[in-house]
Amino acid sequence: MLTDNKDLETRCPCGSGKPFAFCCEPALSGRKPAKTAEALMRSRYTAFALGAIDYLISTTASRKRSPQDAELLSEQTQVTTWTGLEIIDTVKGQADDTTGIVEFKAAFDSPEGSAVLHERSNFERENGRWVYTDGEVELIEA
Template identity: 45%
Template sequence: MSRRARKTRPTACPCGTGLPYAECCGPFHAGKAKAPTATALMRSRYSAFAAGDEAYLLRTWHPLTRPERIGLGDDPRQWTGLEIIEADGGSPLHTAGTVRFRATYTDAEGPGSQTERSTFERIGPDWYYVDALDFTP
């Protein structure tokens, strides 16, 4: 990934927990901790989109559905908020889960949002994003 694609990491975590980035999604992105639930992985992936961390997004994408590249450097959106609407399964006791969320952003056309229901699978101790079941731009 080119250095240009990576954005500056904020002090407050972009995922919306209210915690500092260094105490929330930062350790996941740095490889110092693993997301314990599907919801935590969803939040950390949103933060990675906000920070332009394509390597983390690819690392946490299920091997069977992972693209070769994402192209975050081509994405003009600035991610501004995340709302978790609903989660089903995805706890440390599950091997699968879904998370429905709304992500807000701004781009050249102004503010916008997208709603998605994503599926996750746990392989051993690691959660992975599999795909989106429902996507509404």
Template identity: 65%
Template sequence: MLHDHKDTTLTCPCGSNKPFSFCCEPAIEGHKPAKTAEALMRSRYTAFALGAVDYLINTTAEEHRNPEDAEVIDEQIKATTWTGLKIVATEAGSSSDNKGIVEFIARFETDEQIAELHERSNFRKENNHWYYVDGDVEIMSE
């Protein structure tokens, strides 16, 4: 469990302004898959912010998973504080689509920098589950 379930007022890190328990937590905890590409993207951002490594691996398209993923993601999570998410645009990715694109800007801090990750991500739905496929990433330091 990622937090005390009695605190249903904890705001979700994804920026939705919804309580975590009603936003990204059901997807991250495996209770209810993300319904849209954007919902998956938001839950993956939250998983990075909270350290849910298994969720990040399990929601990556199988052909893009690598044996060293858990170690690499864990190191990234330990070195990075995610400070905000802004959805720039979405294309398709609704519950009735099989593909979608989400463009977003995620702000973060490390010991070396304060920066933004600007990504245009590709998502695919298989068996009623959305997966992150790949994306075009640009890092912009402040």
């Protein structure tokens, strides 16, 4: 629930231009699951930016999860500052689809320097909700 006007002024980290409270926050809080593969991808980017480890794990396909996920994700989110997201393409992944692909570029800063993660991510429905399965990843040093 919104507590003050500040919630309406805080822009979502995913770059949609929408207030966080009306963009990725409902998905991250568990109140409203992402309706499309792109919406899930944006919310996962936001979760990486904010360090929402439980959300990242719960939105990964169950068959792709491992016991080390929480520790690895925690380490990654502590040393990485996500600085921008660009959606390049989407294939399927709409509300009535069962699979989808989202291609994106995500810029970040880390102790090793600045870089861009270019990924073509695969998503599918699991128990009626969108989940991330895997992707083709390229790291581009800035």
